[in-house]
Amino acid sequence: MKTYELIAPCHFGLEAVLKREIDDLGYDISKTEDGRVTFVGDMEALCRANVFLRSAERILLKAGSFTARTFDELFECTKALPWEEWIPKDGKVWVTKASTVKSKLYSSSDIQSIMKKAIVERLKSAYHTEVIPETGASYPVRVFAMKDEFTVGIDSTGESLHKRGYRQSTTKAPISxxxxxxxxxxxxxxxxxxxxxxxxxxxxxxxxxxxxxxxxxxGMNRSFLSExxxxxxxxxxxxxxxxxxxxxxxxxxxxxxxxxxxxxxxxxxxxxxxxxxxxxxxxxxxxxxxxxxxxxxxxxxxxxxxxxxxxxxxxxxxxxxxxxxxxxxxxxxxxxxxxxxxxxxxxxxxxxxxxxxxxxxxxxxxxxxxxxxxxxxxxxxxxxxxx
The missing domain is CATH 3.40.50.150 (Vaccinia Virus protein VP39)
Known part of the structure; x- marks a missing residue:
């Protein structure tokens, strides 16, 4: 089975706990940053990570990373990623979250809008169509930017992994x-x-x-978007x-x-x-x-x-x-x-x-x-x- 880079965000300060969990599942860690750990695995790894990881917030399929300092660069770099490898002709795609730290591009709404246009343009070209119907499965995209270096991932989880399914009743200051x-x-x-x-x-x-x-x-008693x-x-x-x-x-x-x-x-x-x-x-x-x-x-x-x-x-x-x-x-x-x-x-x-x-x-x-x-x-x- 083909391998990918998978990104697991977590609470800031708890990266070492998540690294140990991923290691215990048997996967190689390729990068650790503040608030997220990247590891290598196939689609079985993506499923197992969603089901078994206790400290991860979600599992993202990494689409790519690039440097962008202008919106034109952001559009072209996004469009250059092989979106058709992951998103089918009828796939519903949108940029659900964009967060930036110390980057020249900092408007989340503008980043989301421009990247969505770039992804659609790539898919239209790849599938030789004028319209992407977006009637199929959902492929929400999440973006992190640190000092103009953008990391792009497709969210496989849906509702955050802290939603185990058991906590329907909460007090006024619950811990996740x-x-x-x-x-x-x-x-x-x-x-x-x-x-x-x-x-x-x-x-x-x-x-x-x-x-x-x-x-x-x-994660054994819940569902996941990538099902x-x-x-x-x-x-x-x-x-x-x-x-x-x-x-x-x-x-x-x-x-x-x-x-x-x-x-x-x-x-x-x-x-x-x-x-x-x-x-x-x-x-x-x-x-x-x-x-x-x-x-x-x-x-x-x-x-x-x-x-x-x-x-x-x-x-x-x-x-x-x-x-x-x-x-x-x-x-x-x-x-x-x-x-x-x-x-x-x-x-x-x-x-x-x-x-x-x-x-x-x-x-x-x-x-x-x-x-x-x-x-x-x-x-x-x-x-x-x-x-």
Whole structure:
């Protein structure tokens, strides 16, 4: 099968997590940039990446890259790409997004309009027709430009990969599924370790962790736009990827994953979402304030997304809230805590400097992932010999 370059965008600051995921799937990485990783693979790789990658936002089939400093150059360079290799005569094509950084061309709407005209002109010439009917499958194009260097990709995913299909109920400040997964993968948490989220909201951390524990592929219960690309991807390729995902699921796994929230409606939403994800039996969800956070087990993990105080009326409550987090964590002396927040004074309020601190953009909000790393548990054979 022919190979292509495939582009996987991700949250800024989490490229290393995505690289590890792609490597684990067995594909060679050709380029890593801020917010995206490019790798080499065939159409099977495109299908498997959509189904299995937890931290990617979408998968793009790279059409090409070029330098353009004027709209004339943009038109000609776009037109020079072999669009007929990917888009059939009746294909519906449009430039759905254009983003630029430090480039002479910065008007997204103008870039979109000019590139669309160039693509249509190329297709009309290739198919020897005066009209491209655009009645067939959809081939949305996404464009990134950095210092006049344009990268062009065709979106194979459709709705972003964070749309797993289970989260129909959300709280007012939910963390995305892709970001939650990436943050869990930045920790040493494994399915045999305790995980507690004391600000569980709609349950995303707990649900993503449970899906990881049961080896459930994040994309196994949703559809993808490129399933209609019959000119490029045989239906069997999609069936094979889904069959692989189903074969890997282990519903017998035993876990200790807990989610608390002071808001009863959030707990109800989390339960509904966990049921839709098929992991409700793996998660204990309960209405409880963070001041009641406790657990009899050792060597557990707190992984959480507490309030940031983005609303002015909430800011005054943050010092006391984060002091409470610090007090409860201090009593769990063998535990680790991983906490994402934009609250700049979080470490002072918690009363302890984080062992590691990672800057991550949660949407347009600059956040910090504070990592308080606890002791490793004794090796299993040592624990057994001590009994």
């Amino acid at each position: 599924e892709t970001l939650a997964s990436a943050l869990i993968m930045l920790t040493p948490w494994k399915k045999d370790r305790i995980l507690v989220d004391p600000f569980c909201g709609s349950g995303t951390f707990a649900i993503e962790a449970a899906m990881m524990a049961a080896n459930m592929a994040p 209609s690309w019959k000119n490029l991807i045989p239906k069997k390729t999609w069936y094979d990827a889904m069959d692989e995902a189903n074969d890997l699921v282990d519903l017998s796994v035993k876990t200790d994953i807990q989610g608390y929230d002071i808001d009863p409606s959030a707990v109800r939403m989390a339960r509904e979402n966990a049921q839709r994800a098929g992991v409700d039996y793996m998660i204990h969800l309960q209405q409880r304030p963070v001041s009641a956070l406790s657990h009899p087990g050792k060597y557990g993990f707190i992984i959480t997304n507490p309030p940031y105080g983005e609303r002015l009326e909430e800011k005054a409550d943050l010092p006391e809230l984060y002091r409470t987090i610090g007090d409860r964590f201090a009593k769990l002396d063998t535990w680790s805590m991983y906490l994402i927040t934009s609250y700049e004074d979080a470490q002072n309020a918690i009363g302890k400097k984080a062992d590691k601190n990672r800057k991550i953009y949660n949407g347009m909000i600059k956040t910090y992932y504070y990592q308080y790393i606890g002791p490793k548990p004794p090796r299993r054979e040592q624990r057994t010999s001590e009994i």
